[in-house]
Amino acid sequence: MSGIDDLPPLREVIKRHDLQARKSLGQNFLLDLNLTARIARAAGPLEGVTVVEIGPGPGGLTRALLATGAARVIAVERDERALGPLQEIAAHYPGRLEIVLGDAQTFDPRPMLDGGPARIVANLPYNIGTQLLIDWLCTEPWPPWYDMMVLMFQREVAERIVAVGDDEAYGRLGVLANWRAETKILFDISPAAFTPPPKVTSSVVRLKPRPNPDACERRLLEQVAGAAFNQRRKMLRQSLKPLGVDPEKLAAAAGIDGTRRAETVPVSGFVAMANALAELRKAAKTAT
Numbered sequence: 001m002s003g004i005d006d007l008p009p010l011r012e013v014i015k016r017h018d019l020q021a022r023k024s025l026g027q028n029f030l031l032d033l034n035l036t037a038r039i040a041r042a043a044g045p046l047e048g049v050t051v052v053e054i055g056p057g058p059g060g061l062t063r064a065l066l067a068t069g070a071a072r073v074i075a076v077e078r079d080e081r082a083l084g085p086l087q088e089i090a091a092h093y094p095g096r097l098e099i100v101l102g103d104a105q106t107f108d109p110r111p112m113l114d115g116g117p118a119r120i121v122a123n124l125p126y127n128i129g130t131q132l133l134i135d136w137l138c139t140e141p142w143p144p145w146y147d148m149m150v151l152m153f154q155r156e157v158a159e160r161i162v163a164v165g166d167d168e169a170y171g172r173l174g175v176l177a178n179w180r181a182e183t184k185i186l187f188d189i190s191p192a193a194f195t196p197p198p199k200v201t202s203s204v205v206r207l208k209p210r211p212n213p214d215a216c217e218r219r220l221l222e223q224v225a226g227a228a229f230n231q232r233r234k235m236l237r238q239s240l241k242p243l244g245v246d247p248e249k250l251a252a253a254a255g256i257d258g259t260r261r262a263e264t265v266p267v268s269g270f271v272a273m274a275n276a277l278a279e280l281r282k283a284a285k286t287a288t
């Protein structure tokens, strides 16, 4: 038996269900229930909350979320070998764990939600973690269906998520994430905590959606940030050329000096440029 519940230790569960980690599924399991409890607490308090967990695997974090008091956990897992362990957890917490066997990349939890608070908590498979985050950040309508995300990434990705300027890590991801959410790295987890250990340190990141992000068209924001950071060493008057409008005019309309480089522009500057781009394109259309 383990500390947080009366279920057997995870090593034993993995052995019994033949759930040895597979690299192709991005499987690095956290078997230390004190650590999974720490992640669950970072997402708390969880009373009355539905948690959507991606990639529960043998269920270490799932168990912690339920033991911490989550009203419901909807756990989406692609590996059917995890079904046995997850069903044992479901039996231990009747009516509180719903297991979805499927691909998180095409899963929409909204039809399963009951209108109460919902949160995403996950030790994500690294190969699809960034794309899942981008999809959640691009959710429409906004504010989204979740009120918080607590997610584990490689430290380097975590740094890109929270970066907001004058920083090597600042880029498109930082612009998008910090436009729509308040972001914070909560703590690191060493490779040694995982089975098998990954090559790099991981970080737990919290993202809280901003109820009213500065108004702008998300696709234009992505285009502007994409162009600017694609040539991050160049001045905006050069790097913004692929957008098809006069880059000097675009920067000026947003109140930004065209000689600046992308990483010196705060998120609000990118929002201003996205709005200026909308105006300039509209004007160009009217003129033709």
Ligand SMILES: C[S@@+](CC[C@H](N)C(=O)[O-])C[C@H]1O[C@@H](n2cnc3c(N)ncnc32)[C@H](O)[C@@H]1O
Pocket: 025, 026, 027, 028, 029, 030, 031, 054, 055, 056, 057, 058, 059, 060, 061, 076, 077, 078, 079, 082, 102, 103, 104, 105, 122, 123, 124, 125, 126, 128
């Ligand atoms: C890093 S492991 C985390 C496992 C467990 N939550 C833990 O902390 O020990 C990632 C998990 O995501 C699952 N996974 C990988 N690709 C997936 C996908 N496309 N959809 C759903 N789950 C996926 C893997 O099978 C694995 O269980």
